[in-house]
Amino acid sequence: MKVFRWINLILVLAFLSSCGTNGTGNSSGFSNFFATSTPLPTAQAHITSAPDAQAAVTKYLDAMQKDDYPGMYDMLAQSSRDGITLEDFSKHYKNTLNEMSAASLEFTILSSLLSPTSAQVAYRITYHTSLVGDIQRDIPMNLTNEGGSWKVLWDDGLILPELAGGNQLAMEYSVPARGDIYDSKGQAIVSQADAFAFSIQTDQIDPDLRGTLTAEVGKLCGFDPQMIEDQIDFNGPGWNLKMCEATRDESQRLLSISPGGLVATEYKSRYYFGTGLAPQAVGYTQLISPEQLDIYRRRGYNGSEKIGQSGIEKWAEQYLAGKHGGILKVVNPAGQPISTLGQSNPQPADSITLTLDSNMQAYAQKSIEFFRGAVVVMEVKTGRIIAMASAPDFDPNNFEPNNPNAGGANLLTDGALINRATQGQYPLGSVFKIITFSAALESGLYTKDTPYDCQYEFTRLPDRVLHDWTWQHCQDAIAAGESCNSSTELPSGLVTLQEGLMRSCNPYFWEIGWDLFKNWDRGGDIAKMARAFGLGSPTGIDQVEEASGQILDPTTEIDAVNQAIGQGDVQVTPLQVARFMAAIANGGTLYRPQIVEKIQPINGNPSLVFKPEAQGTLPLRTENLTSLQEALYMVTNNPRGTARFNLRGFIEQYKVAGKTGTAESGNGKSHAWFAGYTMNEANTTKPDIAIAVIVENIGEGSEYAVPIFRAMAETYYYGSPQTIPSFGPIGQPPYTPTPPGGANP
Numbered sequence: 001m002k003v004f005r006w007i008n009l010i011l012v013l014a015f016l017s018s019c020g021t022n023g024t025g026n027s028s029g030f031s032n033f034f035a036t037s038t039p040l041p042t043a044q045a046h047i048t049s050a051p052d053a054q055a056a057v058t059k060y061l062d063a064m065q066k067d068d069y070p071g072m073y074d075m076l077a078q079s080s081r082d083g084i085t086l087e088d089f090s091k092h093y094k095n096t097l098n099e100m101s102a103a104s105l106e107f108t109i110l111s112s113l114l115s116p117t118s119a120q121v122a123y124r125i126t127y128h129t130s131l132v133g134d135i136q137r138d139i140p141m142n143l144t145n146e147g148g149s150w151k152v153l154w155d156d157g158l159i160l161p162e163l164a165g166g167n168q169l170a171m172e173y174s175v176p177a178r179g180d181i182y183d184s185k186g187q188a189i190v191s192q193a194d195a196f197a198f199s200i201q202t203d204q205i206d207p208d209l210r211g212t213l214t215a216e217v218g219k220l221c222g223f224d225p226q227m228i229e230d231q232i233d234f235n236g237p238g239w240n241l242k243m244c245e246a247t248r249d250e251s252q253r254l255l256s257i258s259p260g261g262l263v264a265t266e267y268k269s270r271y272y273f274g275t276g277l278a279p280q281a282v283g284y285t286q287l288i289s290p291e292q293l294d295i296y297r298r299r300g301y302n303g304s305e306k307i308g309q310s311g312i313e314k315w316a317e318q319y320l321a322g323k324h325g326g327i328l329k330v331v332n333p334a335g336q337p338i339s340t341l342g343q344s345n346p347q348p349a350d351s352i353t354l355t356l357d358s359n360m361q362a363y364a365q366k367s368i369e370f371f372r373g374a375v376v377v378m379e380v381k382t383g384r385i386i387a388m389a390s391a392p393d394f395d396p397n398n399f400e401p402n403n404p405n406a407g408g409a410n411l412l413t414d415g416a417l418i419n420r421a422t423q424g425q426y427p428l429g430s431v432f433k434i435i436t437f438s439a440a441l442e443s444g445l446y447t448k449d450t451p452y453d454c455q456y457e458f459t460r461l462p463d464r465v466l467h468d469w470t471w472q473h474c475q476d477a478i479a480a481g482e483s484c485n486s487s488t489e490l491p492s493g494l495v496t497l498q499e500g501l502m503r504s505c506n507p508y509f510w511e512i513g514w515d516l517f518k519n520w521d522r523g524g525d526i527a528k529m530a531r532a533f534g535l536g537s538p539t540g541i542d543q544v545e546e547a548s549g550q551i552l553d554p555t556t557e558i559d560a561v562n563q564a565i566g567q568g569d570v571q572v573t574p575l576q577v578a579r580f581m582a583a584i585a586n587g588g589t590l591y592r593p594q595i596v597e598k599i600q601p602i603n604g605n606p607s608l609v610f611k612p613e614a615q616g617t618l619p620l621r622t623e624n625l626t627s628l629q630e631a632l633y634m635v636t637n638n639p640r641g642t643a644r645f646n647l648r649g650f651i652e653q654y655k656v657a658g659k660t661g662t663a664e665s666g667n668g669k670s671h672a673w674f675a676g677y678t679m680n681e682a683n684t685t686k687p688d689i690a691i692a693v694i695v696e697n698i699g700e701g702s703e704y705a706v707p708i709f710r711a712m713a714e715t716y717y718y719g720s721p722q723t724i725p726s727f728g729p730i731g732q733p734p735y736t737p738t739p740p741g742g743a744n745p
Contacts, residue, residue: 053119054109056150057141061107061123067294069093077144077151084154096159098297099169100328101130110138119143119150130300131171131326132342137161162341166333169341173302176322178270179349181282181312183358184386184597189282190313193247193271195397197405198254199263200228203237206260213259217243220254222275222366224732242405244275245397265404270306272396277361280419281388281544281595282354283311284396300324309399310417312352312595315543319599319607322349353597355384355610363715364389366731367708373671373695374420376578377712380677380688382612383582383591387712388544388575390420422539422546425571426694429663429701430504431673432530432566434584434628437501439529440512441624443522446497448627454492454505460514461557468492468506469662487640498627502634504642504660506565513564514557523560524553532619533580534590535572540615541593549573567664574692577675580618581658582690584632585677588618588625632657636676643674646706646726654717655679658691658709660701668697674705678713689716703727 056075063071069090073081076089084092110122121143126136137160143150157164181190198217205213211225214232218225221244231241240263248255250273255264270285285306288296293303301307301324308314325346330338364375364387377387392413398406418424440446456471470491474484484490492503500508517523530536536551550571554560562568575593583590592613599608618625635641635658637651642660644651658676665671677690691712693705707725714722727734 051145051148051150053112053114053121053143053150056143056152057121057123058109060141060152061125064093065105065107067094067097075152076154077146079144080152080154089154092156093159094294096163096169097127098294099171100127100135101132101171101298101300101326102127103130103298104128117145119145129328129342130298131173131324131344132328133344135160135341160330162330162339167330167338168333170329170331170335170337171302172327172329174325174346175302175305176324176346176348178285178306179316179320179322179351181320182351182353183277183356183361184354185357186353187358188273189277189354189356189358190270190272190396193269195245195247195267195269195271195403196251196255197245197265197267197403198243198251199265199405200232200241200243200261201263202232202235202239202241202261204261205232209259210261212257213261216254216257216259217262220244220246220251222731227733242407244395245269245271245403245405247271247273267400267402267404269397269400269402271400274358274362275395276393276397277358277365278356278388279311279393279396280390280417280421281311281356282396283308283313283315284399285309285313286399287401300326311419311544312354316350316352316596316599319350319352323347348602350602350607351600353600355386355595355597356388357386359719360387360712360715361389363387363721363730364712365391365393367711367721368693368695369393369731370733371695371698371704372415372420373693373698374424374574375708375712376421376574376692377716378578378582378593378690380582380585380690381589381591382610382687383579383593384597384610384612385541385593385595386689386716388419388421388595390418390424392416419544419546420574420694422541422544422573422575424573424694425547425549426573426671426696427568427570427663427665428535428566428572428577429661429671429673430506430565431577431659431661431675431701432570432572433501433504433509433564434580434632434659435530435533435535435566436509436512436526436564437497437631438533438618438620438624438628439516439526440497441627442529442620443516443520443525445515445520446512448498448624448631449496451494451496452500452505452508452511453494454500454503454507456491458507458510458561460511460518461561466506466510466561469504492640498631498634499640501631501659502638502641504635509564510561513554513560513562517554517557517560526560526563527551527553529619530570532616533583534616535570535576535580539573539575539579539593541575541595543595546575547573549576566661574694577673578690578692581675581677581692583618584625584628585657585679585688585690588620589614590616590618629657632659632676633679635659642702643676643706646702647710649723650710650714654713656709656713660706662700662702665697669699671696672698672701672704674701674709676709678716680717684717686716689713 060075073086073089105127107123107125112121120140122140124138142153214225214228286309308317325344327343328341368391375389394412394416400406456468458466474489477484477489492505516525530551536549538546538548552569554563592615597610598606600606636643636647636656656676656678661673663671672695675692678688681688691709693708695704698704711721711730721730
């Protein structure tokens with residue numbers, strides 16, 4: 001073999017040697033071939049970059065953070081989409097995160113492995129849960145290259161490794177009892193209780209005891225017995241008339257009498273005492289709605305709880321609900337536990353104490369029960385809300401599913417859920433003259449003694465004549481065949497600025513608005529003063545919903561004169577009015593209105609305690625504030641004051657000041673306003689209070705709002721109203737109302 005190898009090598013070398021030269025030293029053979037042939041082309045390298053796998057995983061997890069399940073599904077590989085629909089994919093993620101009570105999640109990309117057609121990216125995900133703390137896992141995600149984009153090869157383990165193979169999460173919940181709500185004296189407003197739902201079965205009424213039945217039910221439920229009688233007659237035999245609910249203690253007398261036709265059904269409930277004290281402010285609870293379910297599952301609710309839907313119940317949900325507890329387990333497809341991922345113990349709910357006084361609140365609601373309107377009572381030196389009533393109101397017990405009388409929204413009077421005290425926006429009418437009075441004094445163009453001849457007409461505007469309120473009274477007298485001779489029918493005549501406020505002289509305040517706008521280029525003074533009094537913006541009360549109202553700078557003479565008497569585009573809330581009246585009374589400080597006295601855990605110190613919070617100061621010099629206070633006292637005490645007539649007998653015992661208002665509503669009769677305050681703290685043990693009253697579409701403030709103000713002031717000092725207003729007893733209808741309750745055959 002070696003011999004043959006050597007012979008082959010010698011032959012090759014000889015061949016190369018013969019081809020290498022031609023005897024002249026020039027190249028020949030292969031050298032000549034390469035020298036004379038066309039050169040070979042240079043090779044070109046083309047590089048295609050692999051898509052960014054980490055960016056794809058980041059995009060997928062970003063979508064997961066946002067609950068963007070369609071966006072996640074679009075990133076799945078075709079083979080994964082073939083195995084699960086978008087609906088099932090979304091439902092699986094949603095249910096798993098809900099069961100986990102995952103309030104939020106975070107992730108970090110750890111590493112990646114790439115090939116042209118596949119990739120694996122590892123990430124660390126942390127679920128911040130409401131019930132079992134943080135759950136953290138390192139998870140690899142496999143991807144495939146489809147058309148130049150990385151697509152996710154999905155499986156259950158991408159949520160949690162423990163879920164691979166069809167395992168699921170199961171939370172065992174521990175739900176504490178909901179916390180109670182009390183008034184400022186510790187009297188329960190809302191509590192868990194054994195209650196009775198009362199109704200009347202019309203074909204079982206004992207004729208001999210019918211009067212007893214309607215009287216006792218009326219007394220318990222707060223209904224006029226005659227109204228119940230009328231409803232019985234109207235519906236006839238065979239009907240079940242829903243009445244009200246009461247605790248065993250509240251209904252002890254009625255249950256002991258047990259007149260024929262009375263139906264009493266016992267049930268357990270979150271019970272609202274007094275058929276709902278301050279229902280728009282306190283709010284109500286209701287089962288979690290389908291639209292709310294995902295949100296509350298992430299907060300650690302199992303979905304069967306009742307939650308606060310408005311007012312304090314909603315604002316204080318985190319306190320009143322307590323801290324739910326839970327044990328999070330992994331279960332196999334058969335539902336058998338495999339492992340426990342975490343657990344927590346429940347913590348008892350806090351109770352809420354409000355600044356409301358139950359007695360004041362009850363009479364505030366009775367005072368406007370048969371009207372539409374609002375009453376606000378506030379301590380002048382603290383901002384503490386003593387009463388906040390809005391009519392029509394509602395019974396929160398009607399939202400209790402265990403209550404046989406319940407009907408929820410079906411039993412609501414139109415607009416009953418609106419808190420007119422904080423959300424109602426109205427023209428302020430002549431109460432706004434307080435603002436115009438203040439702007440006039442601060443302008444330096446007027447003093448408290450600046451005279452004005454107040455007659456029926458105001459003729460400054462080029463295209464119209466405006467009339468004082470006394471002119472309309474005179475026209476009414478003439479229409480009735482009488483002469484105009486009373487103080488409400490004759491012009492006020494020559495008055496000072498203070499007397500103009502006392503008499504509520506429209507022409508004087510039209511003159512101020514026109515004068516500032518037309519003659520002095522100070523048309524924004526009144527609006528600026530109004531905003532400084534807190535109008536046109538929220539008061540800052542956090543615990544209940546509120547509107548801001550509206551104060552605009554006038555752009556025309558008509559705007560200016562309308563604004564000067566609280567008409568035109570002026571919009572205020574009763575709470576704003578009570579607040580600035582309190583500021584006038586206390587020397588100029590605007591306090592934040594508050595309705596929560598404290599939040600009290602079962603053990604330990606309160607987590608929140610009421611503290612007065614000053615938010616601003618009225619921009620009035622001391623002498624001008626004093627002039628305003630004097631004028632408001634004249635309104636209630638001077639024989640010509642617009643509020644004096646309906647305060648006689650009370651003002652001899654207790655000092656009050658205030659301002660009447662009659663605001664054109666643009667829809668029916670005028671709104672009746674009165675806003676005032678007490679001045680008796682030095683002589684009593686009670687702090688002074690400010691009271692704002694509005695009654696919608698009823699007439700003049702002096703006739704309707706002043707008597708309600710008086711009833712509230714009497715309740716504050718005496719414990720209950722002491723006089724009967726001209727429109728009838730407080731809590732009794734001044735006209736024929738719709739009968740209470742509903743009828744079922």
